Amino acid sequence: MDALDERLVTLLRHDARRSVSDLAVDLGVSRATVR
Numbered sequence: 001m002d003a004l005d006e007r008l009v010t011l012l013r014h015d016a017r018r019s020v021s022d023l024a025v026d027l028g029v030s031r032a033t034v035r
Contacts (some may be wrong), residue, residue: 004029
């Protein structure tokens with residue numbers, strides 16, 4: 001896992017119901033990257 005994956009897991013641990021769009025904005029990446 002790289003740093004982006006770790007950040008994504010952290011965000012999902014806090015709120016697993018967040019949308020892909022919201023996660024992408026917080027991570028500074030595209031929606032396709034989050035998927």
